[in-house]
Amino acid sequence: MTARIIVAFDGSDLAQEAMQTSIAMAQALGASIVGLHVLEPVPPPIIAESMAGIDAAPALADFDDAARKDMDAARERFESEFNAIEATCKSAGVEFSSIIQVGLLIPALVDLAGGNDIIAIGMKGRFARAGLGSSAKSLIKKAPCPVLIATGPHRAVSRILGVFDGSSVSKRACAMAQRLATSTGWPLTVLAAECGECRAEESKAKAEELMPDCRVISADPSQKSEAEQIECAAKQADDAVIVMGAYPDSWLHQLFFGFGGTTAKVLAHVGAPVIMVH
Numbered sequence: 001m002t003a004r005i006i007v008a009f010d011g012s013d014l015a016q017e018a019m020q021t022s023i024a025m026a027q028a029l030g031a032s033i034v035g036l037h038v039l040e041p042v043p044p045p046i047i048a049e050s051m052a053g054i055d056a057a058p059a060l061a062d063f064d065d066a067a068r069k070d071m072d073a074a075r076e077r078f079e080s081e082f083n084a085i086e087a088t089c090k091s092a093g094v095e096f097s098s099i100i101q102v103g104l105l106i107p108a109l110v111d112l113a114g115g116n117d118i119i120a121i122g123m124k125g126r127f128a129r130a131g132l133g134s135s136a137k138s139l140i141k142k143a144p145c146p147v148l149i150a151t152g153p154h155r156a157v158s159r160i161l162g163v164f165d166g167s168s169v170s171k172r173a174c175a176m177a178q179r180l181a182t183s184t185g186w187p188l189t190v191l192a193a194e195c196g197e198c199r200a201e202e203s204k205a206k207a208e209e210l211m212p213d214c215r216v217i218s219a220d221p222s223q224k225s226e227a228e229q230i231e232c233a234a235k236q237a238d239d240a241v242i243v244m245g246a247y248p249d250s251w252l253h254q255l256f257f258g259f260g261g262t263t264a265k266v267l268a269h270v271g272a273p274v275i276m277v278h
Contacts (some may be wrong), residue, residue, distance in 0.1 A: 001029070001100050001116065001183060002029045002116060002117065002118055002183065002226060003024060003031060003114065003116040003117055004017075004032050004033070004114075004117045005026050005032075005033050005034070005036050005117070005120055005148070006034045006109065006112055006113055006117055006118070006119050006120065006141075007019050007022050007034065007035055007036065007271075008037075008109055008119065008120065008122075009036060009053075009081070010037065010122075011077075011078070011275055013083065014122025014151075015122040015150075016122075016154075017150040017152070018148065018156040018273075019120070020137055020148055021120065021157065022120045022148070023094055024156070024157055025087075025118075025148075026094045027092050027093060027159070028183070028185070028186065029180070029184055031099075031118075031220070032095035032096065032100070033089055033094055034064070034096075034099070035079065035083075035085055035099070036099045036101075036108060036112065037078040037097070037098075037099070037101075037107045038102070038108045038266070039074055039075065039098045039101065039102045039104065040103070041071075041101075041102060047173075048271035052084075056204075060073055070074045071102070078098075078100055079098075080121060080261060082096075082100075086098070087100075091131060096265075097117060098202070099112070106138055106139050106142065109143065110142045110144070114144060115144050117145045118145055118147070118148050118200075119143055120147075120150065121139070121147065121148070121189055122149075123132075123141050125153050135255070136149060136208065140246050140276050140278055141278065143162070143278075146243075146275050146276060146278075148183070148274070149273065149275075150273050151273065152271030153271070155239065157240065157273065158186050158239050159187050159188075159239050159240040159241070160180050160184070160187070160188045160189070161177075161188075161190075161191060161241070161242045161243065161272075162174040162176075162178070162188060162189070162190045162192055162211075162214075162240065162242075162243045162244070163188045163190075163245070164191065164193065164203065164206070164210070164216075165182070166206055169246070169278065170244070173243050173244050173245040173277040174243070176243055176275070177190070180209060181214075188214050188215070189216075190207050190214050190215070190216045191216050191217055191218075192207040192208075192217065199240070201218075204217075228231055235270045238272075239272050240272055241272065241275060241276065242272050242273070242274045243274075244273045244274065244275070244276065244278050245275070246278050
């Protein structure tokens with residue numbers, strides 16, 4: 001059972017979307033929300049002293065004073081935002097707490113999370129500046145729990161869509177999808193995706209054997225790419241949270257973390273929150 005949803009909150013639009021989705025899921029799961037904002041310190045400037053010997057101490061003192069004021073202002077801003085979020089959570093019957101700390105975001109998330117938690121992030125904000133293939137990839141690899149990625153404007157979710165391709169990690173993803181469906185009471189659909197040597201009919205048969213009580217669908221055979229398969233399935237479950245595996249040297253991993261336009265296409269067109277399970 002999910003204990004907490006830890007939301008990395010930087011004030012960006014998709015961080016707001018991640019928070020809204022997390023509140024809806026926490027309400028359905030009976031979980032609590034933890035809002036985390038990390039104040040990342042700005043390194044001091046490098047001041048080269050001339051041969052005559054210039055005292056850099058005054059400039060560094062000014063920098064420290066300005067940095068401290070900026071950090072105090074940021075802390076005050078996010079305290080205010082978290083107070084507003086706490087009121088929203090209270091009206092939804094969801095327990096909320098917040099943490100504002102100095103440090104680095106990914107280590108802070110990894111240290112805070114436990115195996116029964118979910119970490120939620122927005123695709124934009126800090127994660128977009130560093131690139132989905134770097135920050136999110138690093139987080140998913142290091143996190144002790146699944147990671148929810150908000151990919152578009154918030155919409156009501158009331159279904160679970162698991163993705164199965166015959167791999168062991170997709171089995172773990174489907175197992176989590178089943179737990180989420182059981183805890184929330186939301187209907188579960190499993191997409192049997194064609195991948196490599198595992199053709200559509202074989203993948204569907206394996207998924208039905210693995211999860212006999214679930215509705216299993218196959219993508220339209222005319223849709224050739226993995227991206228098109230997921231887009232097709234998402235249209236059939238427009239109000240879904242997608243639960244899928246992420247692992248090296250797989251099409252799912254390349255789909256979300258590879259280079260090129262596939263990632264942007266899938267995340268932009270599907271627009272659904274995606275829970276990545278490793």
